[in-house]
Amino acid sequence: MWYLQHKRDLPWRNTKDPYRIWLSEIMLQQTRVAQGLPYYERFLKAFPTIKELATTSEDKILKLWQGLGYYSRARNLYATANYIWNERNGKFPSNYKELLTLKGVGDYTASAIASICYDEKQAVVDGNVYRVLSRVFGISTPINSTAGIKEFKSLAQLLIDGRQPGTYNQAIMEFGARHCTPQNPDCGSCIFSDRCIALKKDMVGQLPVKIKKLKIKKRYFNYIVILSEEGKTVLKQRTKKGIWQQLYEFPLVETEAEVDEIELKEIQTFNEVSEGYNIESLVLYNEASVVHKLSHQHLYTRFWIATLSEENQKNGNRIENEIPIARVRDYAVPVLIENFISDFSVFKI
DNA sequence: AAGGCGGGGCG
DNA sequence: CGCCCAGCCTT
Structure with a gap:
């Protein structure tokens, strides 16, 4: 399998500890692995378990988060750590649905934690997955439209391997990050080149479709x-x-x-x-x-x-x-x- | 449904 | 320069 040969050795790949997976997933929201990695190491050293994270101050967390951006993630991290430590005896929710109720945890993060830590069959759909699926299946529905979000989630849910959902999820993301890249993907040596619709139609450069409306x-x-x-x-x-x-x-x-x-x-x-x-x-x-x-x-x-x-x-x-x-x-x-x-x-x- | 929210890396 | 990154929340 492609993943086993190409996967990066990342610190959160060697654990099923929900605290560590949660921390890494929050940090990597809209953030490149290379940028988040040093922060993850520093956080884990400063706060080895959820207890240390819950019993520090918000100021200390923000200081350690400084430079990573999207600071609501850090504030939600602190709020959620407190909730879990004080209201749930330090025990993480153990399924997708309950994970979704945590502050700062949306469909992607809940699916990631549930699949990796609890082997629950929930497909993650992040930027990588959108790109891979839109290209391989030739889907032009805008990925940030309501219809697109639903369509890609259900497609991903159809494809996911129920035996190793966590590994499957990480594999498709890794494939998107390392091979099916936004710019200049290496379609010549791609394991999907025989069935990739975008490649067949010469649409790789135009997929995924994204509605953009950013006024600066x-x-x-x-x-x-x-x-x-x-x-x-x-x-x-x-x-x-x-x-x-x-x-x-x-x-x-x-x-x-x-x-x-x-x-x-x-x-x-x-x-x-x-x-x-x-x-x-x-x-x-x-x-x-x-x-x-x-x-x-x-x-x-x-x-x-x-x-x-x-x-x-x-x-x-x-x-x-x-x-x-x-x-x-x-x-x-x-x-x-x-x-x-x-x-x-x-x-x- | 749309807008707000960081900072960095890459072509 | 523009685009995008292991997205989520509020309005």
Whole structure:
């Protein structure tokens, strides 16, 4: 069989422990194996069992998750670990249907855990499976339409080997990831070349079909990097809906367009931010905006260094959310902020 | 049914 | 540059 010859030796392939499988599957949602692998190793070391994961803090989990993206996965991971540890005596649900009720666990993840850990016959349908099935069977139904999702799930469910469902699922995904690749698949040496409809019809490059409707929004961020003479700065946690929920960042002034210093000081949010401080000087750190690209937003970002006058500490004013500069690296921050911290000499300790 | 949610790697 | 990645949740 193709899988046995080509499978990669991945750490979660040597276990049926639902905790480890669950952790790996959550991490690999919309994430390449190569990107998720180091995170998986670090998580397993820090949290060997669900007990350690459930009894730590959300901040610690987010810090370890930093850079992997889709941070709701980390928050749901923590919520689910707590639920399982506290409400279920640390015992995972042991079938597909119950797994589906867990936060952050959808059809794919529930099928993966159920098939791998409990030998339940549930077919996974991830990006790899969509690609392989759409090509081999020549299916043009958009994979992200309601009809497509149903059609591919039932087809996969027909094909799955009931004796080794977990192995079957991992094999078809591995085949999609390693052989039936999105670009330039090696159809010449493919084990399905005799029956692949897409190959016969010369449609490999056009399958799978996907409806796409991504509008990219431009946003303009101005981060106010506060520096007090005591060697402290200010970080705030993002608590609102939207990107980077629960992560930390410098006080943010969002504007409708790029602004200069005069314009920035007229912005309401800037005045709210600076109200508690006595800003002595405000210096633009990067003339050219850093463009941080998310899949759905482009963030044009400038950092402003705000040095506080001595009065702040003489008066003993307590500054909200202030932290020693040496502790900045303890906080979970977006990559955009992490890059700045790494670049800014004051933070290099 | 549609939109929001990260970051990185590849051609 | 655009595309896609072991998807899920909210509206």
